[in-house]
Amino acid sequence: MRRTLFILIAVLVVPGLLAVAALLMNSPAFAPFVGLQQSGVGFAMGNSRVDASYGYFGNGDRLAFAIIRIYPPGATQLEMLDDQLVDYNSGGVPLVRGKDGKMQFVALDGMAYLIDDDGVSRYPIEMDEHTDTVGLTRCNTKAEMEAYLRKFSP
Secondary structure: OHHHHHHHHHHHHHHHHHHHHHHHHOOHHHOOOOOEEEEEEEEEEOOEEEEEEEEEEOOOOOEEEEEEEEEOOOOOHHHHHOOOOEEOOOOOOOEEEOOOOOEEEOOOOOEEEEEEOOEEEEEEOOOOOOOHHHHHHHOOOHHHHHHHHHOOOO
């Protein structure tokens, strides 16, 4: 009898727990603990340098966040490393300068942060990490980037 009960529990309960765990691992609420992956790319936009960083869960079908940092022409490596608007060294989830002037963790629910010396602009997005982000590298101005991000507004 005990053996039958054990087998029944193993067959019914364990797969259910594994399914729940798989769902939770792809939830932004658990990002500090499991599953958040990041990628990035740097490219030129006219005389400016752009660094883009993407955070996503699972296989990258949906971005948790995008940080697009436009540095002014002539920005030195030291100036870029001493950036006061974005911080990638915060222990996993990056920080950006909030509207109140304080550094805040990026939202993990599909938010793009377009950052230049004028400040931080926020755009809600539904993008994937595979192909949708490539269009940003083809933009020639900040205005083109803003228009591109708006295409992915939910």
